[in-house]
Amino acid sequence: MKATSHLQRPNRSLQVYAAVFLVVLYLPVLLIPLFAFNDSIYVRFPLRGFTTQWFVELWNRQPAWNAFWNSIRVGLTVAVISTVLGIVAAKAITRYRMPGRTALVTFIMMPLVIPGIIFGVALLVLLSRMGVPLSLYTVTLGHLIVCLPFAVATLLPRFEGFDRSMEEASADLGENGWWTFWRVTFPMVFPGVVASLLLTFTISFDEFIMAFFLTGTDPTLPIYIWSQLRFPQQFPSILALASLVLFFSIPLIFIAIWVGRLGVSQSSEGTAES
Amino acid sequence: MTGSSAFISVRSVSKAFGRFLAIDNVSMDIAQGEFFSLLGASGCGKTTLLRMLAGFESTTRGEIFIDGQPMSPVPPHHRPVNMVFQNYAIFPHLNVRDNIAYGLRKQRLPRARRHEMVEEMLELIKLPGFGTRKANELSGGQRQRIALARALILRPKVLLLDEPLGALDKQLREQMQLELRALQRKVGITFVFVTHDQEEALTLSDRIAVMQGGQVLQVDTPAGLYESPNSRSVASFIGNMNFFRGTVRRNGAANAIIETEGLGAIPVPDSRFARPDGAAVQVALRPEKFAISPTKPDAVHAVQGRLANSAYLGERSHFYITIEGRGEPIAVSAPNHNRFVANAGSHAEDTPLWLSWSSDAIVVLDPE
Amino acid sequence: MPEALDRMTRFSPTHPPPGEMPRIKTGRIATLLHRNETLRGYLLMSPTLAIMTIGIIIPFIILLVLSFWTRQGFEFDTTLTLTNYRRVASEPIFGALLARSLWISGVATITTVALCYPMAYFVAFHVRRNKMMWLILITLPFWTSYLLRVFAWKVILGYEGVINSALISLGWIEAPLEFLLYSREAVIITLAHAWAAFAILPLYVSLEKIDKSLLEAATDLGDGPVARFFRVTLPLSMPGVIAACFLIFIPTTGDYITPALLGGPDGMMIGNFIQVQFGPVNNWPMGATLSIVLMLWICAIALVFLFVTRKAQERIA
Structure with missing residues (x-):
């Protein structure tokens, strides 16, 4: 630990700013569970009293369950496929002398910055021209496009972080590419794989705009929530549903980021040591 | 040296990376059981040549024969050579025993036999009882020995060493030089050793190839190189002149x-x-x-x-x-x-x- | 050689002699792949590239073609014409919507970057322990459902929402403030809040990279904290500022949820209009044209922005 330098003197106003920033960042999200337990159909102050009736109502609502399971199915499929593709792409990008590598990476990362609505309508047009009916499969395809950049961005640092000579050592000791992958590469990038699975699952689970254009008759959870926003009497149970989604996805994301970063910092320590 | 006694034979080998010619028409023969060094400044092509022997780089032209077999169609994992990497490449997720036993998987040995072999190797490298240590608990010298053990346990025909002593401090390096030489005599395997340290090459080697700009300038015994260099470059690279x-x-x-x-x-x-x-x-x-x-x-x-x-x-x-x-x-x-x-x-x-x-x-x- | 073997077997007595090493067997394809790295790399990439081609390139080409078609009842007239583009250029509603979208995104971008800069500065220079914890804390809300975060703002800004009901129950106002919801301001506030993480990360990275000794040198050469910030810290963090601007401006121009939930008629953006073309109005070629025009505008603004900042940086340097 370095001693406090002249430049790092505590700055009171900056500290206050940071605190306010965090409060404002979290407050809107925290209001959702607050009103989900409020004993009133109206979302307004003053609070009326504590109730769990909205959660009970939600529990008994079959369409919400259907939408939930649809989202789980799409999310798991997307997480597995995009992570596998991410692993393969990250390996190719970091391990082989490929001309046009930078262009490739830019291409893969494009969906991160281009408005989602454009991808959504473009895919919609393609699918309808091909006569493919909209279904959970088309949603899955859309989510793959959205999630792949995140999977690659999560996995690339792991692949870049570990020394290529590890894989060469394995080949040198007689293992072919397949076994080298399972005995050396995979264990070493494993935290990145976990992070990628968790992140892509949550992104798919929460994704709205692609699903909005590509959903058929089976809605995903965000689409279901969207469809219920029109009915004021449904508001409290939607708040309950939203609270549950937040309650489960925040820890998931936290673990994903933590595990992902933990691994990277550890491996870089390891190489710095040797 | 006659062709028949050459164990490793490098025939007119070139390697180009794009326009850069890393290896320029190199030929050399290495005998069975020899301690052979590739010596040169960084960028002279010595490591590229070593990696071509291991199979990590392909040859642009020419052919490498090991024990009479042409190597260009053979991927690294099928070559009868093993390597000690410059940074040792000790697998961080495995302990010492699993690192050393890594290459034994295909031999399908019973677990007890495998452990026995690892213990023999640990004796050989003077680290008995280190089997369950984790990779990150090892010092530089210990890593180096484990990298050696991991390669030697497979009884390669040739052991390739890529500046294995470069990362060690001076005192440890001198000690490891002696141990390495003794070990090579003991196991009798052909060693191909890459170094930029002329003193190290002179101390360890039976013969040395001096390389510069992708070419071999001279191949000779240490005394031969020192006493009768064949060019001004060799003469001034080894010692002063x-x-x-x-x-x-x-x-x-x-x-x-x-x-x-x-x-x-x-x-x-x-x-x-x-x-x-x-x-x-x-x-x-x-x-x-x-x-x-x-x-x-x-x-x-x-x-x-x-x-x-x-x-x-x-x-x-x-x-x-x-x-x-x-x-x-x-x-x-x-x-x-x-x-x-x-x-x-x-x-x-x-x-x-x-x-x-x-x-x-x-x-x-x-x-x- | 026999002597060497003998020595070897002494420390590993049960090994088979090297002659029995597995013979080398490799097929022609394996050899080709072994020798050609580029081929191996692209082979590995091919599934990813296939998905990206199906999901991005082909749809874009079709979208482009579609934008030159016109609607004929429930069918498309597939003769290529510039009709849609002419309409976009001539009818003021399109231009107004585009301009409003770019304006809202632009203001939201500047607001977000300006509000996030001090926070990134704080984490980069004043947090010493648990930096990672702070970063996770700041970026965590970004990963939660965008829809729910926008929804939360609807709850806050609504006619009977948190702010209005709180102000009324405190007795500060008589009637609800109507401008809170369904306005451009509502959209801008929500966008700034929702995209904060996209600004924090690049800003933090560029600030963290600044060599602290440069700041000490500036102080040593007589700069006070303010002068030092404007003469050293800010110019050196410009790459982060530029990256943050791009990362927010481009996606928000096409945003759909926020204006749909909070914009009202005044806050409607081009994204909503595109959706309307594909939905209720059912004029897909027009929707495609608007998407293409939006993309072109984004590209043009991005290029101008890049050009201007590069010129400005050259001037400084």
């Missing part, structure tokens, strides 16, 4: 005389070199081949000079001496076994002194 311009004079006699700048006429037997009358040559003489004395010595070849500069280095002293007929001072290195030499630092500049040498110490090279 004074170069003098010279001209061959043959007066019909069997042995020629070389008229050397500053040093006068030096007779050289034809068995050492054969050049026509009047040919321009370079005469090379190592600093320690000169003897130094305050008065005219009783030697055939001697010349008087003046001290330009000197440095006292403990066991020996270095002098820079200007002589007539040569602009550049001559570098001389002499052991401190008499008072005159030992007091090097106290002699004033321009002190007159005498240099002597014997004619068989000189090396004759073609001019650059």
Whole structure:
């Protein structure tokens, strides 16, 4: 630990700013569970009293369950496929002398910055021209496009972080590419794989705009929530549903980021040591 | 060396990375059981050549044979060679035992037998009882030994070592040099060793290939390289060397005389070199081949000079001496076994002194 | 050689002699792949590239083609014409919507970057322990459902929402403030809040990279904290500022949820209009044209922005 330098003197106003920033960042999200337990159909102050009736109502609502399971199915499929593709792409990008590598990476990362609505309508047009009916499969395809950049961005640092000579050592000791992958590469990038699975699952689970254009008759959870926003009497149970989604996805994301970063910092320590 | 006894045979091999020619038409033969070093400055192609032997780089042209088999169609994991990596590449997610046993998977040995073999290797590298240590609990020297054990347990025909001592501090490096040499004698495997440290190469090797700019300049024993370098590059890369311009004079006699700048006429037997009358040559003489004395010595070849500069280095002293007929001072290195030499630092500049040498110490090279 | 073998077997007595090493067997394809790295790399990439081609390139080409078609009842007239583009250029509603979208995104971008800069500065220079914890804390809300975060703002800004009901129950106002919801301001506030993480990360990275000794040098050469910030810290963190601007401006121009939930008629953006073309109005070629025009505008603004900042940086340097 370095001693406090002249430049790092505590700055009171900056500290206050940071605190306010965090409060404002979290407050809107925290209001959702607050009103989900409020004993009133109206979302307004003053609070009326504590109730769990909205959660009970939600529990008994079959369409919400259907939408939930649809989202789980799409999310798991997307997480597995995009992570596998991410692993393969990250390996190719970091391990082989490929001309046009930078262009490739830019291409893969494009969906991160281009408005989602454009991808959504473009895919919609393609699918309808091909006569493919909209279904959970088309949603899955859309989510793959959205999630792949995140999977690659999560996995690339792991692949870049570990020394290529590890894989060469394995080949040198007689293992072919397949076994080298399972005995050396995979264990070493494993935290990145976990992070990628968790992140892509949550992104798919929460994704709205692609699903909005590509959903058929089976809605995903965000689409279901969207469809219920029109009915004021449904508001409290939607708040309950939203609270549950937040309650489960925040820890998931936290673990994903933590595990992902933990691994990277550890491996870089390891190489710095040797 | 005849083709039949060559265990590794590198035939006209070139390697291009884009436009850059990393290896330029290299040929060499390495015998079974030899400790063979590739020596050169960084970027000379030595590591590329080693990686081509291991199979990590393909050959652009030419072919490498190991034990008579052409290697270009053989991927790294099927080659009968193993490598000790520069950074050792110890798998961080495995303990020492699993690192050493890594390559044994295909042999499908019972677990007890595998452990037994690992223990034998740990004995061999003098790290018994280290089997369950984690990779990140090891020091540099220990990593190096484990990398060796991991490769040797597979009984490779050839062990490739990529500057394995470079990361160690001086004292440990010298100790590991001795151990490495002893180990190689014990297991009798052919070692191909890459280094940029000429002293290390001279200490360890049976033979050394000196490389520069992707080409092999000379392949010889350590003594052969030091005493009879074949070019100015080799001569100045290994040790220090004074170069003098010279001209061959043959007066019909069997042995020629070389008229050397500053040093006068030096007779050289034809068995050492054969050049026509009047040919321009370079005469090379190592600093320690000169003897130094305050008065005219009783030697055939001697010349008087003046001290330009000197440095006292403990066991020996270095002098820079200007002589007539040569602009550049001559570098001389002499052991401190008499008072005159030992007091090097106290002699004033321009002190007159005498240099002597014997004619068989000189090396004759073609001019650059 | 036999002697060497003998020595070897001494420390590993049960090994088969090297002659029995597995013979080398490789097929022609394996050899080709072994020798050609580029081929191996692209082979590995091919599934990813296939998905990206199906999901991005082909749809874009079709979208482009579609934008030159026109609607004929429920069918498309597949003759290529510039009709849609002419309409976009001539009818003021399109231009107004585009301009409003770019304006809202632009203001949201500047607001976000300006509000996030001090936070990134704080984490980069004043947090010493648990930096990673702070970063996770700041970026965590970004990963939660975008829809729910926008929804939360609807709850806050609504006619009977948190702010209005709180102000009324405190007795500060009589009637609800109507401008809170369904306005451009509502959209801008929500966008700035929702995209904060996209600004924090690049800003933090560029600030963290600044060599602290440069700041000490500036102080040593007589700059006070303010002068030092404007003469050293800010110019050196410009790459982060530029990256943050791009990362927010480009996606938000096409945003759909926020204006749909909070914009009202005044806050409607081009994204909503595109959706309307594909939905209720059912004029897909027009929707495709608007998407293409939006993309072109984004590209043009991005290029101008890049050009201007590069010129400005050259001037400074």
